[in-house]
Amino acid sequence: MNRLGSATSPYLLQHADNPVEWWEWSDAAFEEARRRDVPVLVSVGYAACHWCHVMAHESFENAEIAALVNENCVPIKVDREERPDVDAVYMEATQAMTGQGGWPMTVFATPDGQPFFCGTYFPPANFARLVSAVADAWQNRRDAVLKQSAEVVQALGSRLPAGGPLSAELVDGCIAVLHKDYDAARGGFGGAPKFPPSSVLEFLLRHHHRTGSAVALSMVEGTAEAMARGGMYDQLAGGFARYSVDATWTVPHFEKMLYDNALLLRAYTHLWQRTGSPLAQRVADETVAFLLTDVKTAEGAFAASLDADTDGVEGLTYAWTPDQLVEVLGPDNGKWAADLLSVTKEGTFEHGSSVLQLRTDPDDVDRWAEIQQQLWAARAVRPQPAMDDKVVASWNGLAITALVEYGVLRGSPSTVDLAASAGDLIWHLHFVDGRLRRASRHGVVGAPAGVLEDYAALAEAFLLLHQATGSLHWLSRAEQLLGIVLDHFADGEGGFFDTADDAEALVVRPAEMTDGATPSGMSLACEALLTYAALTGSSRHREAAEAGLNRLSTVMARAPRFAGWALAVAEAALAGPYQVAVAGDPDGTSELRRAAWAAGSPGAVVVFGEPDAPGVPLLADRPLVGGQPAAYPCRGFVCDLPLTEPGALRELLSPASQPEL
Template sequence: MTADDRNALGDATSPYLRQHADNPVHWQQWSEAALDRARERDVPILLSIGYSACHWCHVMAHESFEDDDTAALMNENFVSIKVDREERPDIDADYMNATVAMTGQGGWPMTVFLTPDGEPFYCGTYFPRTQFGQLLNGITDAWTSRRAEVTSASAAVVAELRRTSAGVPVGEHPIGQELLDHAVAAVLRDEDVDRGGFGGAPKFPPSNLLEGLVRSFERTGSAAVSDAVDRTAQAMARGGMYDQLRGGFARYSVDADWVVPHFEKMLYDNALLLRFYAHWSRRTATALPRRVAEETAQFLLDDLSTDAGCFASALDADTDGEEGLTYAWTPDQLTEALGFEDGIWAAGLFAVSSAGTFEHGRSVLQLPADPDDLDRFESVRNTLRSIRSARPQPGRDDKVVTAWNGFAITALAEAGAALDKPGWVDAAARCADRLLATHVVDGRLRRASLADTVGDAPGILEDYAALATGLLALHQATGTMRWLRAAEDILDVAVTHCGAEEPGTWFDTVDDAETLFTRPRDPLDGATPAGASLLAEALQAAAALTTVERSARYGEVASATLGRATILLERAPRSAGHWLTVAEAAVRGPLQIAVSTDGPSELIDVARRDAPGGSVVVAGAADSLPLLQDRPLVNGESAAYVCRGFVCDRPSTTVTALRAALQS
C-alpha cells in the first residue's frame, strides 16, 4: 500500500483534518510528497480547503466525502489534499486569490483543481454531490484529452496572480489629521444608521473599524463618530449574534438586523471585540459595553480555555449536524423552564414569539432593551443557562493558533488592567507563557498546536505581530521585563524575515517558508487585521517602551510601514480599520505615561482607565523599566510622566493634574 492508497489525516494536528480521517477518500496533508505523488501518477490534485466551524464544509463532507462512489472517483483520478485554512493561511490566501480571480467570488469549502506543480486551473466552493460527481468526471476528461488547454489556462492564471501581487503604492497624503478625518468621514457615509453596522447583509462585526473609530473619537470628540460607534455596539450586543446567556459573539449575522447568527463562535472575533467593548466602556456612560466586555472575557475563559492555558480556535456552527440546536428557544420552552409568569416575561424580554426568528418556530435570544428588574434577569439567565448546558453542545476546535491567542492576550491584558480585573491579566500571562514554551521552536514561531503538540506549519507575519503586541500589553499591565524582551526577539525575527524590497512593505510569510506560486502580501484588514497593520502597531508600541537604541530603529520601521498604508485610508478605509487604529495613535504621539511609584497608587488606575487607546502605560520603581529611566519620585510621592513623542509634560503628582494632562 502506498501513501496515496490510504487516508493520511489521522495524525494531523488540525481537528478539521482529523474530522476527515475516516472518509473513504485517500486524503493527504499538504506536502511536497503529495505533489510528487501527483506527478508520478500524472493526475491532477483536488485541493479542498475549509475549517472546523464551517457549516457548508460539513455539508459537503457528509454529501460527498463520506460517499463511497464519490470517494472512488476521487481516489482513482486525483491526489486529494485537505487543508485547514486556519493552520495554513498562506495556502488559503494563494488559492482564494485564484478562486476569486476565476469565479468572481470565494468562500469555504474551497474546491480547487491543480496541476501536479500546484498551479490552479479550475476553482469553486461548495458543490452538491451530483454536481460534484459530474465535475470530477469533467475534470478527468479535460485532463486526459485536452491537457494543453488545461496547462495553458493554469499558466495564464498564475501569471496574472503574480502580476497583481506586487506591493501597494504610496498614497498621496501623509499620515495626519486631514487623512484620518477623510477616512472616518468615508466610513460614516457607509453606516447603516437605522440598524447599526456598515453595509448590508450578511453583517460581520466590524471589530477593527470600531476600535479605530473609538480612537478617532478620543482625538476629535466628534459626536457623529461617538453616535456611530454606540449604534453598532448596541445593535450587535442586543441582537441574536451575541449570546445573551453565556456571552460571546457568533461569527456574523445572516440578516441586516443582527437577529439570526451564523452560529460558529471564533476566538479572533471575541478577542477583538473584547478589546473594543472594554475600550468603549471607558468612553460612554451606558452600562452595556462594560457588561458585554465582562461576559465576553468570561466566555473566553469558560468556553475556549484549553488545559494548557491557551485558547481554542472556535465553537462549531452545527450541533449534531443542525444549526441553532443548542441556542434557539420557543415560548413553550421558556415557560416550561421558568414557569408561566417568568416564561412570559422572558419571552417578551428576549423577543421570543410563536412566529420565531429562526427555523421551526424557534427564536434566537435578543435583548432589545435592558430589563427593569436586574435580579430577575440574572435568575432567569441562570436557569436558562443550566437548561441549555444539558442540551447537545457544538463541537470545539481545540487548535491553538498563535495570532488569535495573541489577540486574546492583548485584550485580556489591556481590559484587565483598565477595568481592574487582575484575573484576566493572569490568564493572559498563562497563555503567553505556554505559547513561548510550545510555539517557539529554534527561535522561530509555529502557526498552531493541538493538545500541546506544535504543528510543522511556520508562523506568518500576523502570528509574530499579534503575539508581540500581546506581550507588550502584558509588559505594561505587569511591569515584567521578560515580556518586553520576548516581544523584541519576536519582532526582530519578523522584521528580518518578512520584509519586502520597498521599505515599510511586508510579505505575510517568512522568507525561508515554502514558496507557492505567489508569496502572499495582503495589506487589507479583514475579519482580522492584516499582518502588516499588526506589525505597525507592535513596532509603534515597542518603540515607546524599549531602550533608546532599539526605539529609533523600531520607530523608523513603524513610520515607514504606516506611510505605505495611506492609499488604503484614502481609497478603502472600511478595509483599513486596524490601519486607522494604529494611525490614530501615531498622530497623537503616541502617548506615553510612566508612573514612578514605590507601591500602589491611584495614579496608575487613572492612567490605565483614562489614557486613550494606543497609549503605552507602565508603572514601577524609578529606573526599573526603560520608560522609567531618569523618572524619579517627586518629593517622595508617586509621579506620572506624560509624554507625546519626544515632548513631555511636567510630572503629575495628583489625580487632578494627571487627568488634565491626559485631556490636553
C-alpha cells in the same frame, strides 16, 4: 482511514475516515500528483464551518464521488486556520476567477500547485460532474489548462501601489466614507449578511478620542448596541457568533470564533472606558466570562472556535420555542421571558424556533438574572457544539491583549494573571528553534510555521503584559519576535510579506494589506513596532512602523471599511503616541498609573517602577518629585513636566472629554 489520522488539526481529523484518500498539504502529495500525472484537488475549510460540513457529508463521505476523486486527482485537505498562507494564495485565485470567495474552498491545481479552476461549495451532483470535467480537460486539453493556470498565477500577488505619507487629513477623510456606508437604523455597515466591524470600531473610538467626533462615536454606539441586543450575541452565556445572516443582527451564523470575541472584547472595553456605558461594561464582563469558561483549554490557552452545528444541525443548542421556555421556567416566567427575549410562535429562526434577543433592558433585573441562570442551566444539558481546540498563536495574542487591557481597566488582576499564563504557554510551546509555530493542540505543537500575524499579535500581547506586570521578560520576548519580523518578513518597500523569507515557497508569496475578520499581519506588525518604539525609544522600530503605515495608506484612502486596524494604528501614530513612566510605583498600584491607563490615549504606553529601574528605558533619570510618585509624560520624544496629580495627567492625555470610571 486515510492519511489524515495523524493530523493535529481537528478539522483534518473530521475527514480522517472519509473514503476520499486525503493527503495533508506536503511535498509528498505534490510529488504523488507528478508521479501519477494528475491534478491536485485542494479543499480548504475549517472546523466550525457549516457548509464545509455539508459538502463533506454530501460529497466526501459518498463512496462513488470519493472513488471518482481518488481516480482522477490527488486530494489535499487544508485547515485554513493552520495554513493561512496556503488559504490566502488560493483564496486570491478563487476571488479572481469567480468574483467571490468563501469556505469550503475547492481548487484544482497542477502538480506544481498552480490553480486552474476555483470555486467554493458544490452540491454532490455538480461536484461529481466537475471532477469528471477537470479530469477530461487534464487528459485531453492539457495545453489550455496549463495556459490558464499560468495566467492565473501571473495575476496573483499584484500589490496596491504605495500611498503618500500618513496624515491627519487622510485619516479624517475616512469618517465621511464610513458614514456613507453606515446603517443608522440598524447599526453596522452595509446590508445582509452583517459581520462585526471590530477593526473599524477600534478606529472610530480612537478617532473620537483625538477629535471628539460625535459622528464617529455615534457609529460605534449604534453598532455596539445593535450587536449586543440581537441574536448574534449569546444572551445567556456571553460571546459573539461569527456574523448575522440578516441586516438586523437577529439570526447568527452560530460558530463562535476566538478572534471575533477577542477583538470585540477590546472594542466594548474601550467603549466603556470612553463613555462609561453600562451596556458596554456588561458585554465586556460577559465576554471575558465566555472566554475563560467556554474556550479556555486545559493547558491554559484559548481554543480556536465553537462549531456552528450541533449533531449536524445548525443552531440546535441555542434556539428556543415559547413552549420550551414555559417547560423550563413555568407559565408566568416563561411568558415574561418570551416577551423579553423576542421568542414567538412564528419564530425568528427555523421550524418555529427563535434566537434569543434582548432588545430592551428588563424592568426587573433580579428576575431576569434568575431566569438567565435557569435557561443557561437548561441549555447546558442539551447537546453542545463541538470545539476546535487547537491553539492558534495569533488569535491567542489578540485574546491576551484584550484580556490584559480589560483586567487593568476593570481592576481584575486575576484576569491579567490568566492572560500571562496563556502567554507563557504560547512562548514555551510555540517558540521552537528560534522561530514561531502557528498552532498546537493538547500541548503538542504542530509543524506549520508562524506567519506575520502570529509574530505581530503575540509581540503586541507581550508588550501589554510587560506594561501590566512590570516583568522584563515580556519586553525581551517581544523584542525577539519583532527582530524576526524585521529581518525575515520585510518586503523592501516599507511593507511586509505574510510568510518569512525562508518559509515554504508557494506559487506566490502572500502579503495581505486589508483588514478583514482579523487585522492583517501588516497592520498588526505596524502596531507592535509602534508600541515597542514607544516603550524603548527605538528609532528603527518607529521608522519601520511609519513606513508600514505609509504603505497601507492607499488601502485606508480607497476602502476604509477594510483598513480599520491600519487606521486604528494610524490614530496611535498621530497621537504621538504618549509614553508615561510612573516613578515611585514599585507594584503598579498608584492612582497615577490608573489615570494613565483610564485616559485611553491611542497607542499610549504606561510603565511603572522605582526610579532608574534596570531594563526599563522610560524610568531612567526619572526621580520622585517632592518625595512622591510622579508621572513623566512624553509625546513624540518631547516630554512635559512631571505630574503628581492624577487629574492633571488624565487631562493631559484626554483631549476629548470622558467620564470618570
